[in-house]
Amino acid sequence: MLTRWLLALFTTLVYVIIYLPIGLVVLTSFNQATITTLPIEHLTFHWYAALLENVKTLQSLWTSLEVGIISTTIATTLGLLSALAIVRHDFRGKSAFLLLTTMPMLAPGIIMGVSLLLFARFVGFQTGFLAILLGHILLALPYCTFILISSLARFDKSLEEAARGLGASELGVLFRVTIPGIASGIIGAALFAFTISIGEFVVSFFLTSAGTTTLPIRIYSIVKVGITPEINAVSALILVATLVLAIAAFRLTWSNKK
């Protein structure tokens, strides 16, 4: 019984530690003072208003959204192809292919960023929007693949066979049976890919160009110069957006499991 209460206390403490820093970000975004200090004396929306007038920050938000949406679409599609090959087919080198898919998850982000930068320069590929996009596709691909592998593995294969038996073409089976059947897995993978892309920093940091700045890179450059509550306002907004997305993703993948 004592163990149980100690564990409960400990658990509560960990939750407090997890939410304390991000709670402070939201709180200080309403602080009137220019330096982020405690205690907070006057509450204001000033920093949110200042944010809306900051063209550079808004532009970087737009870039992040573009990169996020495009890379999510491509990574999810590629992940679905991978998952279909792995779950529905037996082939030589399957475990090698699985290992290759896992590898990008196991290498630290900095190595991915460095190697992509070297490669881009070597083949004469301009860094910038497209390079960041490709980097994000690579980062998201393993996660999309593994999420879709697990939803495909749970999907009843006999439905596909029944459709085939009734004369559906392979593409017909894919688009009218398999994809609707694992829709929640696909949406889960897509939201996962999007959350990776929207928060990604290190790889974008190496692949960025003067013209293309994603939001995390913009935040980084502001934080490096000097911390203003404006950053807290941006962070609070992203926080809320991420929470909404993440909860949506979790609900979808969770309801699929149950």
Add this chain to the structure above:
Amino acid sequence: MRTETGVRGGRVNGQFLWLLLPPLFTLMVLFVAPISLMAIYSFWTTDQNYLVQQQLQLTQYERVFSDPLYLQTLLSSAYMALLTTLGSLALALPLAYFIVRFVPLRWRVLLVLALIVPGWVSVLIRTYSWNLVIGESGLMNWALTSLGLIDEPIKLLFTKASVVIGLVYIYLPYMLVPIYAAIERLDDAVLEAAENLGADPFRRFIYVTLPLIAPGILAGCVITFIPAVGEYVVPNMLGGLKGMMYGNLITTAFSNFNWPLGAALSMVLLVSILACLLIVGRFLDVNRNMLGRQ
């Protein structure tokens, strides 16, 4: 499976290639080729104008292994990553155990959700947020000063300790998920059997529970340790000079236009990680732990 392929031969095979080739091509071009190029690059040199000389030499590796800065930083990064791993484990294990064994199912979902969701917020923001907690004018110093416990603010920010705190915060979800999954897979019957045979809760945990969830713990340690060693954002934002990590050296080499050195430093990191993985991999069944399959 084999007979099916035999009967439907060409059609299935053609379809199969359409499935496999695009992701395989992507991984080859965006992962295998860049990493291979980086390996070759690490044997090249630069001249005084920072132009890359494409001759295979060991210059960069000689530099990495002769200058104590590089290896010492690698070691201290490994040490900080180890502390991070142990710290996350110390938080994750009791937490996951409590949630699985003592919390009713409908609350469990909510609690797990509440743990994982903050992990999806940008690393940059979560790291930066610790400034507000442990910074000189942050919450911790404000609270301690207000309570009259300290006169001077504690300078915790920009030390190794602040980096490890930040790393534990960032990598806790990585540790939690596999451990949680392992504890949830535990068979109640086994635990009841241990109890019936007279094991007290402590002995039951050490001799029954722990060995059964060991693969999950190991998986959690691996996926926490690896990205933590190569971390760049956290030491850069919370570390200052004292809390520098190996990732900062790689970035510095690149911003000094010494790309072959940066490539060599990256290769040393990558090979060290692979070596660790090979050692641990003997104990870790990738298929079972990463795919959640038996």
